[in-house]
Amino acid sequence: MKIPEFQKSLTDWFDANKRDLPWRKTRDPYRIWVSESMLQQTQVNTVIPFYERFLEIFPDISSLAASSVESVLKQWEGLGYYGRVRNLHRAARIVFEQYQGKIPREYEAFRKLPGVGEYIAAAVTSIAYQFTVPVIDGNVKRVLSRLFELTQPVNDAGKKKIFQDAVEEIFDASQPGKFNESMMELGALICRPNQPDCGQCPVSKHCLACIDGKVNRFPKKTQKPAVPEYHIVVGVIYREDKVLITLRKSDGLLGGLWEFPGGKVNKGETTEAACLREVFEETGLTVEMGSFFKTVKHAYTHFKILMDVFLCRFVSGDIRLNSAVDFKWIRIAELGDFPFPGSNHKFMHELPMRLDNCL
Template identity: 40%
Template sequence: MKKEKYASIRKGLLQWFQLHQRKLPWRRNHLPYEIWISEIMLQQTQVKTVLPYYERWMARFPDIASVAEATEEELLKYWEGMGYYSRVRNIHKTAHIVMTDHGGEFPREHGAVLKLPGIGPYTAGAVMSLAFNEDFPLVDGNVERVFARLFDIDSPVKEKENQKLIWKTAKELIPSGMARDFNQALMELGALICLPRTPLCGDCPVSGSCESRRAGIVDQRPVAGKRKSLQPIQVAIGLLLRDGKIFIQKRPPHGLMPHLWEFPGGKIQENETPEAALVREFREELDLDICGLNKIALIRHNYTSFKVTLHAYFCTLVSPHQEPVLRTAVDGRWVTPDQLQDYAFPAANRKLIRML
């Protein structure tokens, strides 16, 4: 029965995919470089969000050599808004390794791909199956949801034993020599039909094999895991003005959002007003005394593990002849408002720039 069920799933999925697959830019030529970049971008990000970033990236960095030759700052700027900036740094490291150790050609061996910075089993499986059509499984959030419903997995899919089962099943299901189409079909089914909240079971090509549909519990699969609560953080930042320019500083290479530019400021301490926090932070970080605080915005933004409430102010120097002394930042510059577009900022800072 298992053999018959797998055969039915393969046939239904592949036939459906041939008729309904989306025309996505990384599917035109199935080049390993394009597959790699698209899969890194697509981690925890929807296709519709990724598309403009992907097209802009490829227009500027059409191959691995162009990535290796670029500066980290330029790569960060083209990645700005995607978040998870460690990814772009790993892309830069990988590009250098591919150029120096693999003659500029993306390696075709699974073990060699897994050794590259920022590439784990998922991305390695994507490159091997989608670029080289090798029989390697590929499991993303869409595939986890499809399998949770198809095979009625009655506990959270992220649990260790369920992950083993899903990856094992994904490998067993691959029709030999057809990994590219089959893996894409699985992900496409989750993206277009087996939706998180409103699955379109009537349009599903494998609904006849779906155990949770047969039991009438599709809406109860996948079982939700424990949701991690976001830590709230109150932050005050200042747009320091002098002679028509604004001071920005560059974050250090370690810690949160390394090497991104930002407006100076920091966390508001308990029983401290935003204004008092900003004055204190400018003294501690830059040895500057500021005045003329004028609140311009209150911005809220959620990151992976915390949610920020950003209190933003215009401010000026008490003494116009003071110069910043960098104590935590690694660089600082006075820039015109138009020049802010040339630097990569954290998402909450970028929201403020768009408002300005």
């Protein structure tokens, strides 16, 4: 491959065809950092509205550092992978306290911040500071796979050396930020996972897979196992005009989000019985069954759930939390003030104000 020719074709194409994305209007490392955090495993069109709103509310490191985790989670609500924003928030506080509010310009110092891995460190420093470091993300791996007919699976975590070597061969150190963005943009717009548009590709004549007519055979992927499905019950516990919500522990799945108490249905158990049992185990409260409300389906990365929602009435007992770390009795109108998982959003906005209205 003629490297300089490849680089020029790629970056010229980028200049002429790049999308007008919000994070391309700035060189502020904070704004680029936020965008890269949101864009992890998440598509551009999903991110845009979250990005705009997040930066309106947290326009700089100091405002983010000064805010509560809960308020930050609330802005991330619905975006998923909540550890990203918990880490971003922790990192903002570290930058505020240890670096006088200035994002460290040293690669190693920045890389050490929570949530900043190889990709984000490379992306932010190359785009904001022109550090000469190539990025490797899902798009870049797919492009490299086709350019060089790499047989290394792109979804095999960790094994990056082949891609690292390949990208270093074609990396344009004279304009690192533009080169990196160009590679990712090519992957997003032309060298797509399905039906790549080789006819419009600026570097198709450098691409082994295209030359060999094998574009559809790259990238190679490993097969993913099927995900299990769990049957879940959830109880919305009414007490007058209030309902009980509980706070998940701050790490792990949906960490730091509020939810309605519930859990898995045991084998041979009715969903009503499971609901009463789970409510008691998780909250210590005795409740009576009101009515079935709705069934919700939801998919996570490693499993799926079928969730039956019941409306219940508080009877007796004092709160004794099991896995949750906090609780609140709130009115239905206040639900929007707290961050909830997507599965809860599929029913919570349809809930009645009081239980007696619907019995």
